[in-house]
Amino acid sequence: MTILVIAEHDQNALKRATYHTVTAAASMSSDVDLLVFNPQVSTEAAKISGIKHVLVVDEKNYAHQLAENVAPLVSELAKQYTHVLAPATTFGKNILPRAAALTDMAMISDVIKIISPDTFLRPIYAGNALATVQSHEAIQFLTVRSTGFAAATQNQSATAEIKALDILIPNTLSQFEGEEIHISARPELTAARIIVAGGRGLKSLENFKLLEKLADTLGAALGASRAAVDAGFAPNDYQVGQTGKVVAPDLYIAIGISGAIQHLAGMKDSKVIVAINNDPDAPIFQVADYGLVADLFTSLQELQLELDKR
Amino acid sequence: MKVLVAVKRVIDFKTHIRIKADQTGVETANVKMSMNPFDEIAVEEAVRLKEQGIATEIIVVSIGSNACQETLRSALAMGADRAILIQTEEKIQPLAAAKIFKALAEKEMPRLIILGKQAIDDDNNQTGQMLAGLLQWPQGTFVSKVEVLQDKVKVTREIDGGLEMLSLTMPAVITTDLRLNEPRFISLPNIVQAKRKTIDIIPLTEFKVDTKPRLQILKVTPPEKRKSGVKVNSVAELVQKLKDEAQVLS
Numbered sequence: 001m002t003i004l005v006i007a008e009h010d011q012n013a014l015k016r017a018t019y020h021t022v023t024a025a026a027s028m029s030s031d032v033d034l035l036v037f038n039p040q041v042s043t044e045a046a047k048i049s050g051i052k053h054v055l056v057v058d059e060k061n062y063a064h065q066l067a068e069n070v071a072p073l074v075s076e077l078a079k080q081y082t083h084v085l086a087p088a089t090t091f092g093k094n095i096l097p098r099a100a101a102l103t104d105m106a107m108i109s110d111v112i113k114i115i116s117p118d119t120f121l122r123p124i125y126a127g128n129a130l131a132t133v134q135s136h137e138a139i140q141f142l143t144v145r146s147t148g149f150a151a152a153t154q155n156q157s158a159t160a161e162i163k164a165l166d167i168l169i170p171n172t173l174s175q176f177e178g179e180e181i182h183i184s185a186r187p188e189l190t191a192a193r194i195i196v197a198g199g200r201g202l203k204s205l206e207n208f209k210l211l212e213k214l215a216d217t218l219g220a221a222l223g224a225s226r227a228a229v230d231a232g233f234a235p236n237d238y239q240v241g242q243t244g245k246v247v248a249p250d251l252y253i254a255i256g257i258s259g260a261i262q263h264l265a266g267m268k269d270s271k272v273i274v275a276i277n278n279d280p281d282a283p284i285f286q287v288a289d290y291g292l293v294a295d296l297f298t299s300l301q302e303l304q305l306e307l308d309k310r
Numbered sequence: 311m312k313v314l315v316a317v318k319r320v321i322d323f324k325t326h327i328r329i330k331a332d333q334t335g336v337e338t339a340n341v342k343m344s345m346n347p348f349d350e351i352a353v354e355e356a357v358r359l360k361e362q363g364i365a366t367e368i369i370v371v372s373i374g375s376n377a378c379q380e381t382l383r384s385a386l387a388m389g390a391d392r393a394i395l396i397q398t399e400e401k402i403q404p405l406a407a408a409k410i411f412k413a414l415a416e417k418e419m420p421r422l423i424i425l426g427k428q429a430i431d432d433d434n435n436q437t438g439q440m441l442a443g444l445l446q447w448p449q450g451t452f453v454s455k456v457e458v459l460q461d462k463v464k465v466t467r468e469i470d471g472g473l474e475m476l477s478l479t480m481p482a483v484i485t486t487d488l489r490l491n492e493p494r495f496i497s498l499p500n501i502v503q504a505k506r507k508t509i510d511i512i513p514l515t516e517f518k519v520d521t522k523p524r525l526q527i528l529k530v531t532p533p534e535k536r537k538s539g540v541k542v543n544s545v546a547e548l549v550q551k552l553k554d555e556a557q558v559l560s
């Protein structure tokens with residue numbers, strides 16, 4: 001078995017999700033190659049335990065990793081592998097299905113467990129059921145959820161061989177026009193140990209900001225329900241849930257969130273869940289380890305005072 | 311400009327699903343079904359493009375049993391012009407669906423195909439990307455804004471770090487995210503009017519595409535249940551429990 005992992009990275013560094021995807025690959029084979037789109041990140045990539053080759057392509061030709069030429073590249077490379085894995089992030093979800101179709105292969109999304117090299121576990125119906133899926137395809141295309149696999153580690157003595165590839169596939173179909181990347185000093189939502197998440201119960205953008213101080217005291221990332229994002233209290237990349245991010249921190253504090261199944265789908269694998277809500281019947285309490293039925297505004301103040309005491 | 315919109319009939323998003331005792335799947339008999347919410351957003355976007363004078367005809371298509379006519383009727387009531395049911399009792403996987411839509415696109419020649427980014431039953435998030443790849447068209451996935459300019463469509467995509475703006479040369483495939491629009495309420499007169507619109511029923515077998523399932527669902531099981539938690543009476547008690555019992559605060 002030989003496995004290709006498609007790395008997700010920015011100009012300078014690999015995204016955490018790449019490390020989790022490598023672990024999934026390494027659990028099946030010791031022949032794992034990593035495809036990167038920028039030589040800047042190849043040194044970092046070569047130090048990940050479990051990687052044999054780092055494949056680097058021309059960064060200008062594949063700038064912003066648009067699906068229109070990255071997918072044919074992946075499809076071309078795929079022919080030499082038994083498995084092609086990408087993180088189940090908006091990056092992987094954009095590219096991998098297109099690459100699979102170009103290879104005339106089915107794809108399996110959101111793998112949370114590898115049962116055998118052709119059988120995988122994945123959530124369906126917003127995580128209310130788990131499907132065990134077997135594939136007889138010659139090449140398995142999989143996106144991998146970070147929450148299902150630990151992060152691969154950096155090993156200073158590991159040195160995967162770096163290979164430059166000169167496959168230049170042009171893109172005449174789409175053009176990058178710009179981006180608005182939300183830059184924050186707080187930890188990344190999907191990698192944070194603690195998450196403070198707010199819902200519609202916060203009632204306004206100003207009130208949502210009350211969560212910032214709490215998050216900073218705890219060294220936490222901020223998350224939000226869809227309702228809070230739709231209402232403009234928080235940017236879209238804060239959304240946790242079936243159609244947002246899937247997280248599993250050590251501690252998830254849900255404030256003014258009712259706990260709709262679509263929200264639970266994104267956080268119910270957190271180690272410890274705290275819910276603060278003034279409705280004792282809110283479904284969030286069914287998954288909370290610690291529930292506080294109270295007004296969130298008074299609770300927030302008290303919580304801040306309590307934490308400042310330490 | 312013709313716009314093709316794909317819609318899927320799924321268990322309504324408010325319904326609690328029941329897993330069959332024999333672990334073969336999820337119970338769909340006697341369960342409330344509706345249009346996949348992301349597809350509703352796709353139909354709404356097409357209708358808005360028509361209201362702006364950009365789209366000239368909206369065709370909605372669904373693959374499935376006769377019951378999908380109900381879903382297509384809702385799309386017609388929202389403002390689509392005509393509907394196509396590609397009739398089959400088979401369970402169609404994303405790659406097969408993409409091949410069927412490709413065959414239909416080659417016949418109907420739309421400039422834009424809009425699909426939901428994922429169906430809330432299988433949560434695959436694959437069909438739009440696969441379709442775009444097979445057609446060799448550009449793709450705008452997880453889109454929260456669409457702007458059509460002559461031969462190009464500009465899209466804003468919701469990505470993990472924020473937003474990304476792309477310009478796609480049409481014909482193109484778009485998949486919708488939640489914040490693209492808010493689907494309209496269907497009024498009674500619209501429902502009545504929709505009854506006069508046509509639904510063409512084409513048996514799947516008329517499309518010469520390979521729809522054999524590539525993946526086999528061995529079983530469907532419930533997720534592990536979380537052990538039930540406790541209610542605390544005060545913030546002080548909460549903090550103390552998080553420190554001493556859960557040991558997640560230092």
Ligand SMILES: Cc1cc2nc3c(=O)[nH]c(=O)nc-3n(C[C@H](O)[C@H](O)[C@H](O)COP(=O)(O)OP(=O)(O)OC[C@H]3O[C@@H](n4cnc5c(N)ncnc54)[C@H](O)[C@@H]3O)c2cc1C
Binds near residue numbers: 243262297
């Ligand atoms: C296709 C689809 C996909 C979706 N995807 C997602 C997703 O990815 N993520 C997601 O989160 N949702 C998603 N949703 C939406 C989901 O169904 C819910 O509508 C949403 O999660 C509700 O957000 P909320 O809990 O903040 O708001 P609400 O349900 O309105 O809950 C607000 C809560 O705040 C409490 N509250 C109000 N005031 C106070 C106060 N003063 N003190 C304490 N508590 C207070 C209330 O008791 C209530 O429980 C999706 C829906 C659909 C149809």
